[in-house]
Amino acid sequence: MQEHAPIGADESRKAPKGTQARVVQELREAIISGVYQPEAALSEVALAEVYGTSRTPIREALKQLQVEGLVEIRPRVGTFVRRPSRREVVELFQIKEMLEGLGARLLARRGRVAELDLLDENLLQARRAVQEQDAEAYARLVHEFHDLIVRGADNTRLLDHYRQLMNQLAYHRLVVSTLSRPGRLGASLDEHRGVVEHIREKDGFGAELAMRDHVRASEREVLADPVTGGRQSREDD
Incomplete structure (x- = not known):
């Protein structure tokens, strides 16, 4: 799969850049292919277990995917696969x-x-x-x-x-x-x-x-x- 540039955030320094890039790419592919359907809840804890990493690269990956329009982060509610209008x-x-x-x-x-x-x-x-x-x-x-x-x-x-x-x-x-x-x-x-x-x-x-x-x-x-x-x-x- 094509590699994407790591996300530049202060917290991301705690995780290897390769790990963060891998999580972004694999989570993006999972959403695009329909593994995670529109409006599905995305738990940082569950995703960290799925991708074998800490919550930090998961959190940063979700922020990146929100910028791309694939997920929606609702403060104090959770993160969900975004359904476009x-x-x-x-x-x-x-x-x-x-x-x-x-x-x-x-x-x-x-x-x-x-x-x-x-x-x-x-x-x-x-x-x-x-x-x-x-x-x-x-x-x-x-x-x-x-x-x-x-x-x-x-x-x-x-x-x-x-x-x-x-x-x-x-x-x-x-x-x-x-x-x-x-x-x-x-x-x-x-x-x-x-x-x-x-x-x-x-x-x-x-x-x-x-x-x-x-x-x-x-x-x-x-x-x-x-x-x-x-x-x-x-x-x-």
């Missing part, structure tokens, strides 16, 4: 559409690069997952597909912003939930194929439009799901 989900998908559309356009301009071969292999595996109705396997391939598109754009700033956004969305958790809807597996695969076809033809404009359409379709599925569609907030009213 419906408005936040919409806004994050609007940014996702722009970033991934740009990624598809830039990748199409590059011609025959390694990422294109990896995308072809991804589509083959995805087809098998659809045939077997294996939503969990397909969800992993969805994450890989989108990451390959943005990586293939060969723009480090775009990739950094994109991965931060995906963390905030806890995207894997959203995909697993929405793929259970009838017909969504096959429709998603068809959308992926359309994007890759435009990229293969070096049609940057078409690739961007196809990717934007795909992201909007995914957004509609997420918002239609009462579990993933985000909580209502005053701003949504």
